[in-house]
Amino acid sequence: MSETATAVKPALTPKDFATDQEVRWCPGCGDYSILAQVQKIMPTLGIPKENIVIVSGIGCSSRFHII
Numbered sequence: 001m002s003e004t005a006t007a008v009k010p011a012l013t014p015k016d017f018a019t020d021q022e023v024r025w026c027p028g029c030g031d032y033s034i035l036a037q038v039q040k041i042m043p044t045l046g047i048p049k050e051n052i053v054i055v056s057g058i059g060c061s062s063r064f065h066i067i
């Protein structure tokens, strides 16, 4: 009898959607809250990281880098 090993990926956490890049928004900017909520919710969606794309606009929102 042969068994096939299936790799199980560890569950993602908010840290998997954090960056080592400096986030530069004004103190108190609402973008910090949006970023925190996105980092919180993304691991719960069950979507592999390699299937996620974040597209941001110009201006301050373009600093929305995660991962």
Ligand code: SF4
Residues within 6 Å of the ligand: 024, 025, 026, 028, 029, 030, 031, 060
């Ligand atoms: S949107 Fe840009 S200019 Fe406005 S508070 Fe945030 S970082 Fe500052």
